[in-house]
Amino acid sequence: MAVMRIGHISVRVMDMEAALKHYTNVLGMRVTHTDADGNQYLKCWDEWDKYSVVLTPSDRAGMNHVAYKVEKDAELDVLKQKIKDYGFAVAELPAGTLPACGRMLQFTLPSGHEMRLFAEKECVGTDVGSIDPDPWPDSIKGAGAHWLDHCLLMCRFDPEKGVNTVVDNTKFLKEVLNFFQTEQVMVGPNGSIQLASFLSLSSKPHDLALVGAPTSGLHHLSFFLDSWHDILKAGDIMAKNRVRIDVAPTRHGLTRGETIYFFDPSGNRNETFAGLGYQAQRDRPVTTWTEENLGRSIFYHTRELTESFINVYT
């Protein structure tokens, strides 16, 4: 159980001022650091490490890398060897490569996404502290997201040519990084093709989701909220701020999560996600969704896929 959770995600934005307004006023994050290159580091009120989102100025949208946090620094050496033994190239980035962050392992998933592992990041505490804390701080803004919960990566997928990096990523993540599978979507002849894979490291239904697509990219980064009512309020906050909503409040079949999908001002899709759905455990039977119920697995109420949800990502 060395790898614990998503540590941070680094995303490209095309208008930093608009991005900062979005991530602070709509999601309720707080800027904790700005570096000399203009990269911005933000955290949610319920997170204790210094940042979970890094915004980097760019002429395009999308993800730079996603980093997962490992419990102990010494475990990075073990993981480095395991990644090498699996046949993947792995680099070690020295402490301080990212501000307030210890050394990182850097490698590329079969889908082409850059993943990093780190063990140490400056702990600044949650906004309610750790001594006799209140349940929430008075400083909450916008949707008041608790934490960066997970991300969904679109993974290159062309089964007719024998390409399925959903499967390739899943195998690596399970065998080397000790993720476990909670759910999957199986399609094609006899349900033999894995189109989607949901993976966990904790008791949450997913810490990382993978879905097949013509090209790899970032589908969304997701933020945790407590309840269905918080989702509704988040929708109100988005409407007040004229945020482009992709999917209005609804429930997923997969994970049972309650959700809203929306776009940041550069077009990176965000999600506010509520409800822990169920307790994910390593021995819990994997939930499989069949092709016939693909629509229902994603949008439980309408049971229909939408064009933008499938085709739009950065």
Add this chain to the structure above:
Amino acid sequence: MHAHDTVQNPAPASLPMAGQAIAMPATSSVTLACTGEQYPCRHDESLLHGMLRLGRKGIPAGCTNGGCGVCKVHVTCGQVHRIGVISRAHVSVEEEAAGYTLACRTAPDTDVTLDVVGRVRRNVMRSVVGGGNATTSESAR
């Protein structure tokens, strides 16, 4: 406010008095060459927003914020201006000079005619799910 917000939700300068004419914002006509769809679009709103606001169809709508590229169009006739940043992953500087842009970040100055370019990509859900082998293009929708 961010420019895009004001475009989506322009506030009236003042409420009109009874019997007073409301100043109408300047509009131009947008024509989609592939479908013949035509709609009026204000000079201070995006080509895509004008279409969506009227419940019309023809240009694929995605993030509406210049990042995802699905609303890529080629302006073949008329004058337009940019109202926000567009992703260089989807429209290069050279393409932009040749009249390509993202409809979510472009407003009309005159009547315009557009070709919907979109991103031609194989739709996984359609090609694998259902056992078909369809190749879809956003320009066909």
